[in-house]
Amino acid sequence: MGMVGTVGLVLHPQRDSRKAIDTILRWAGDKGATVIGLPDEVGRIDCTAVAVDTATLVDRADLLVGLGGDGTMLRTMRLIAGRPTPILGVNLGKLGFLAEIDVDELADTLSAIDAHAYTIEPRMAIRCSVSGVDVTAFNDIALVRIPGDGLAAVSVTPAGSPFVRYAADAVIVATSTGSTAYSFSAGGPIVSPRVEAVLVVAAAAHSSFNRALVLPADEDVTLHVLPTSGRLAVEVDGAVVAHLCPGESVTVTAWPGAAKVVRLGTTFYERARRKLRVGGSAEAD
Known part of the structure; x- marks a missing residue:
């Protein structure tokens, strides 16, 4: 049958x-x-x-x-x-x-x-809660500057350990699937979808440190909007779903194998x- x-x-x-x-x-x-x-x-x-x-x-x-x-x-x-x-x-x-x-x-x-x-190719998603709404992305979740409102000044804290502060046009958290989308255009690496990894990439970073981070799927990453930042748009797979102001933050978690794509x-x-x-x-x- x-x-x-x-x-x-x-x-x-x-x-x-x-x-x-x-x-x-x-x-x-x-x-x-x-x-x-x-x-x-x-x-x-x-x-x-x-x-x-x-x-x-x-x-x-x-x-x-x-x-x-x-x-x-x-x-x-x-x-x-x-x-x-x-x-x-x-x-x-x-x-x-x-x-x-x-x-x-x-x-x-x-x-x-x-x-x-x-055959099935599992695809990992990422999730966060913003403005009280739970959102899921298969490409990326990005904090993006609004023209005229200043840069995106964002601190990145993976697994509870503060690591870097970016001043950039956007800070992108991407899946391996999303590594060929916005993350790629910002200079991030190409990652096979078989790799369950979370990428953090700054677009047009205004600092000497502009490297991408590659994190394991079992580590959450928190993005905190710094006092020097402008108001930021939150984009989920390219669609604006909310805005964040200085002092606010989002924590992004991985969801391995969230979708099954036919190959x-x-x-x-x-x-x-x-x-x-x-x-x-x-x-x-």
Whole structure:
């Protein structure tokens, strides 16, 4: 018996997902499976997917399919965080790090998953509480300066031991997944998602010490906004969720294995080389 009785859909808000959805519906019809999705997403497309609320989507889906790019995959991972449900990413546009296949490969991939012919790549998340709200990120949580409000002056305390004070445009706490996102643009290292590590990276640091920290997943890290800092935006996977003022702080903790991403043969290094256009020094040729 196949493993997929119910396919859950998570759609990009703008990209055309008609071909992908039609493929999923045809596959599900042949298998006697059900396709479900969120009302505001499947409702804008004339299709036979069943509209359900978020809780039902999470509870009923045997497989979640994110149709879009990395942003859609991050949202899908946050929806299902902490559950064993596998997540398949389908590219609708430019190549991403998290999506595994293109639309033309979708039917065969669904059959492979149904036959248990796939592997799982666990993805770690990070969490914190800010302004009384618990938030989860699979890329990063960043304290970011607001233009005109001064620099982000932030002290970094891993495992209860004060280590460094940064004055920067932003201080980013990233997962290994997020090492190729904001952290990378700020000069942080590329880290395989198989490594359960927490990165702390300052963007455009105004100090002689501008190195990234790499912390183990079992150590919390506290970011404290110093008196000399401006008001800071708190970004979770790129979205502003709150603001912090001098004297306030957040403590970020790791959540290993929070999401299960489907893999069918591609490697992280292949995806990273393509996405980042990694070549090398001409001197090495």
